[in-house]
Amino acid sequence: MGRDYRGMSAAERLADRRERLISAAYTLFAHPGFHATTIERLCSTARISNRAFYECFSSREDLMRAVYERCVEETLASVNEAIDKASPTLDDRIIAGIGEYVRFVTKDVRRARVMHLEVRRAGDVLTGARQHAVGAFTKIIENSVQDLPHALPVDLHLLALALIGAITELLIEWVVATPTPSIDELIDACVHVFRRTFTA
Known part of the structure; x- marks a missing residue:
């Protein structure tokens, strides 16, 4: 399996993005709240693209x-x-x-x-x-x-x-x-x- 410039496999990159999204959501869903938090804001906080979001979570x-x-x-x-x-x-x-x-x-x-x-x-x-x-x-x-x-x-x-x-x-x-x-x-x-x- 190929590795990128950070030395991470594709599976490791996916796991890393998933964890960053969970971490961002933990903070944002608490405040300002679930309904006030958009996917765009989650991705911005987690430093990933909107496309990458849907590789990690369906919604x-x-x-x-x-x-x-x-x-x-x-x-x-x-x-x-x-x-x-x-x-x-x-x-x-x-x-x-x-x-x-x-x-x-x-x-x-x-x-x-x-x-x-x-x-x-x-x-x-x-x-x-x-x-x-x-x-x-x-x-x-x-x-x-x-x-x-x-x-x-x-x-x-x-x-x-x-x-x-x-x-x-x-x-x-x-x-x-x-x-x-x-x-x-x-x-x-x-x-x-x-x-x-x-x-x-």
């Missing part, structure tokens, strides 16, 4: 999906690691998992905006990716509380979905509210809801 929505899925994968890995390191008590798992999720997502406001605000604005084309992410986070909750010593009054899966929704709304509030609630306040609110849900 702006396709690029948004790649950015969103990477944010989710990184967050899942961080949360799972925190829970694995926590002591096995339910309360410690709740505190570790929620604390890590909120801190990790809010550590970079771009991640918070992409995961909880802009993914919704991107439209129906990302519904599948968002449902997949919700399912993955729901599974973490279900696995963390599967050894409860008492029966739950309602279906565990539905409870987990409801709790994911609560965390999502709190993080949207963190993104858009003025003044911004503190990270500790978000974590305290989430932990309170989880404790009241799963403590007999």
Whole structure:
């Protein structure tokens, strides 16, 4: 396979352009936002041609999906690691998992905006990716509380979905509210809801 003046193969050049587009989109989709960001602006920021864009992604929505899925994968890995390191008590798992999720997502406001605000604005084309992410986070909750010593009054899966929704709304509030609630306040609110849900 031929190499260009930078010593990169065609596959390496494609991967490099793809990463530059993902990096540009991570910033621009967070601000000024998905709908305000054109393909031309993405290409300008990534320093590639408009033609090269379509060698990497089929559409702006396709690029948004790649950015969103990477944010989710990184967050899942961080949360799972925190829970694995926590002591096995339910309360410690709740505190570790929620604390890590909120801190990790809010550590970079771009991640918070992409995961909880802009993914919704991107439209129906990302519904599948968002449902997949919700399912993955729901599974973490279900696995963390599967050894409860008492029966739950309602279906565990539905409870987990409801709790994911609560965390999502709190993080949207963190993104858009003025003044911004503190990270500790978000974590305290989430932990309170989880404790009241799963403590007999």
